[in-house]
Amino acid sequence: MTPDQLFQLSSPLALLGWIALLLSPLAPRAAQVVAAAAIPLLLSLAYAGLVLAFWWEAPGGFGSLAEVQALFTHPQIALAGWLHYLAFDLFVGAWAVRTARAEGIPHWAVIPCLVLTFLFGPAGLLAFAILRFTLTRKVLP
Secondary structure, eight states: OOHHHHHHHHHHHHHHHHHHHHTGGGSHHHHHIIIIIIHHHHHHHHHHHHHHHHGGGOOOOSSSHHHHHHHTTSHHHHHHHHHHHHHHHHHHHHHHHHHHHHTTOOHHHHHHHHHHHHHHTHHHHHHHHHHHHHHHOOOOO
16 A cells, blocks of 8 residues: 555544544444544554654654654655554544543533644643633643
8 A cells, every 4th residue: 555545544534533523422432432442543553564664764853853854754754643643633532522521521512622633633632621620620631
């Protein structure tokens, strides 16, 4: 499978997980299996395969911004970075939904946090932390 083909499959797969989270009040357990386990683990497997196969031939590293930019000029490593974002953001979204349900936070209030997490990762986590603190006085563990 080419990097472009894997990219074309991974984004809709992650979107399926986000849809499951949005609809999770209808089937909470199934949504968690899909969005917190199956899809993130599948994306993680593809990520690990790419890193294991191509890390050593990629330029750059993590020592400076210029090295990080160089690292992501390698197509398979750039794809691995994308899969990293997809897997972790979805995992965080699933955690937020699970935590909100356990703490009695209404699902409708979590939806904007999910949208932010989907689009801007850490901004969504921050939004959920603020929502959670506002409603429960709990901070993120």
